[in-house]
Amino acid sequence: MTLSTLNNCLRRIALTLTLATGAWLVGASFGAQKASAQGFYSNVQDIDVIIDTSQGFTPTPIAVEDPTNRSGAALYPSDLQDLLDISEVIRHDLDFTPLCSLIYIDSLYMTHMGLTEMDAKAWQRLGANYYVTLSAKLTPETVSVRYRAFYAPTDSERASGEFEVDRKFYRALAHRISDDIVEKLFTEKGIFQTRICYIVKKGSAKNLFVADYDGASPTQVLSNGSINLSPAFTPDGKELLFTSFVDGNPKIYSFGLKTGKTKLIAGFPGLNSAPTVSPDGDRIACVLTKDGNAEIYLLDRRGRIIRRLTRTRAIESAPSFSKDGQEIVFSSDRSGSPQIYIMDTEGLNVRRVTFQGRYNDSPVWSPKGDVILFVSRTKSGRFDICTISPTGQNFRILTNTGANENPHFSPDGNSIVFSSTRLGVKEIFTMDRFGRKQSRLTRTAGRGDAKGASNPTWGPYRE
Amino acid sequence: MKRFIVVSVLFGAIALMSTACGPPKGDDGDGRTVIGDTTPPPPPPPPVDTVPEEPEVRTISESEFSTVYFDFDKASIKPDFSTTLENNADLMKESMDMLIQIEGHCDERGTVEYNLALSERRALATKNYLVNLGIAAERIEIIPYGKERPAVLGHNEAAWSKNRRAEFRILSQ
Known part of the structure; x- marks a missing residue:
């Protein structure tokens, strides 16, 4: 218990330090790193940091040592490059989560300050609560990295670990280290080994892609010459459910990521769409129009109807299960415009969540259950990503440019993936749950015949 | 006649x-x-x-059928399109074996899922109008495309108004 009060205390200190770090931050030597770090610190929405302090979400300043800065680093240049790559990925990971704020110092800055190496005192002076050191053992085939995380004010070790992989998979190794750091320092499971699925438009077809959470290794997993939409991972991460026009009218299929096999789940007359799987993996909620109007149905895992959940003349759409699987949030235009509602899995106890605006849709329940993420047509006429509590309070707009759509939470509920037209062609973006750290994940435009990415969804934790 | x-x-x-x-x-x-x-x-x-x-x-070509357009977030047939639909119905009466598919479409605004359902409503409203004009329901298939197949690219009302539509396809005749 004393630890948690200490922690709170530190977080409060961290806040003042974070606000000061802007002045300390010197350009990073890695292009991508530089962009994201500066983007974050120059973000006007930093004001949110203060608001969110009460929610215990002040990011903890953390630094990852640049391996080149260590004195006596007796590594060969080629080996050093491996370690540099790994440290860059770890740094990006820690910068991504709202749990941390990354402090980065490059060698130019060190020279300027007359520093030969960064020690606990130096990090502490820069506002870092924690700093991480990395050392590597390399063979021609494998790389083994040991990390140590120190609490800067007392220079005491708080976490450490050693991991080994094939050198080709250095990114995977880096993500494992980042997960380990987050889990040990913040007692939260890291999301750095998770994947994202999305749709890429190629000609008149729309194909399924899977990439690492940070957009690395984008891989086309399914192309059938047709339009495929609305992918959803099963909770075990082994399959994707999606809507496809491959056989005429839109039907729901499952696709095995390991097996590569496609199976029909729901092929009723009319529209079969918007599949989502319950947290226990046993049931599917989706939209069927087989009875003449878009209604929400509960199916078993194989696609057999358990029951119809809505009975109105309105369009019911976009179901998403609550954390315990007992309730479903969905959209309905029964009031004359699409709004967000919640019902139980019997279709009873319906309550309306949104009252602001005339277009609220695509609701998704957060993994922690405390927030509903959705798309709203805001006063500007733009489609923005918003959050609201299940009781209809704390309505917040998280985006302010382009048309933003299809939001989904990371499995820890701390980050959000969505699509946006802010740069012209539709691409996938990520941000944290408060709308900070907005950055682009896909770069499909202008790549061959690909024309934009949409319909993102976030996969579960990977064991 | x-x-x-x-x-x-x-x-x-x-x-x-x-x-x-x-x-x-x-x-x-x-x-x-x-x-x-x-x-x-x-x-x-x-x-x-x-x-x-x-x-x-006389083989009727698809281009003889006229497209029906809709208002934003609406699926009702506007009075201006009654003549259009009567003409389309006449074409179907000309060739009694003709089977058609009505595609429902939306503009890019709004969500994927909602637009799928809305586009189906547009296709259905168009089909029902033809059925009321005496066309057998079995001759008309509908397919909802949501906002996935815009007729015109663009991010303004000029483009959107051309994309909120019900298009006719001849399946056989």
Whole structure:
């Protein structure tokens, strides 16, 4: 218990330090790193940091040592490059989560300050609560990295670990280290080994892609010459459910990521769409129009109807299960415009969540259950990503440019993936749950015949 | 109408012929050979030659069907499109074997899922209008495309108004 009060205390200190770090931050030597770090610190929405302090979400300043800065680093240049790559990925990971704020110092800055190496005192002076050191053992085939995380004010070790992989998979190794750091320092499971699925438009077809959470290794997993939409991972991460026009009218299929096999789940007359799987993996909620109007149905895992959940003349759409699987949030235009509602899995106890605006849709329940993420047509006429509590309070707009759509939470509920037209062609973006750290994940435009990415969804934790 | 009368005359003629000539030994029971066998009257042949071909000569092309447009977030048929739909219905009456598919579409605004449902409503409203004009429901298939297949690219009302539509496709005729 004393630890948690200490922690709170530190977080409060961290806040003042974070606000000061802007002045300390010197350009990073890695292009991508530089962009994201500066983007974050120059973000006007930093004001949110203060608001969110009460929610215990002040990011903890953390630094990852640049391996080149260590004195006596007796590594060969080629080996050093491996370690540099790994440290860059770890740094990006820690910068991504709202749990941390990354402090980065490059060698130019060190020279300027007359520093030969960064020690606990130096990090502490820069506002870092924690700093991480990395050392590597390399063979021609494998790389083994040991990390140590120190609490800067007392220079005491708080976490450490050693991991080994094939050198080709250095990114995977880096993500494992980042997960380990987050889990040990913040007692939260890291999301750095998770994947994202999305749709890429190629000609008149729309194909399924899977990439690492940070957009690395984008891989086309399914192309059938047709339009495929609305992918959803099963909770075990082994399959994707999606809507496809491959056989005429839109039907729901499952696709095995390991097996590569496609199976029909729901092929009723009319529209079969918007599949989502319950947290226990046993049931599917989706939209069927087989009875003449878009209604929400509960199916078993194989696609057999358990029951119809809505009975109105309105369009019911976009179901998403609550954390315990007992309730479903969905959209309905029964009031004359699409709004967000919640019902139980019997279709009873319906309550309306949104009252602001005339277009609220695509609701998704957060993994922690405390927030509903959705798309709203805001006063500007733009489609923005918003959050609201299940009781209809704390309505917040998280985006302010382009048309933003299809939001989904990371499995820890701390980050959000969505699509946006802010740069012209539709691409996938990520941000944290408060709308900070907005950055682009896909770069499909202008790549061959690909024309934009949409319909993102976030996969579960990977064991 | 005129064509309908001619067709019924033809059927009458065939019916008469087959009864008049008696069942022609089963295997080659085709009108023309039968007529060639029974020498006497020339009157029946002309209609037999011309009439079956006349409806087939005219192949209706998809471009003769006009697209119906909708207001934002609406699926009701606007009064301005009643003539359009009557014309489309007439084309379907011209070729009674014709099967069509009505595609429902939306503009890029709004969500993927909602637009799928909305586009189905547009296709359905269009279908129902034709059914009310006397077209058999079995001849019309509908497919909702949501906002996935815009007719026009662009991010303004000029483009959007052209994308909120119900398009006609000929499946067979």
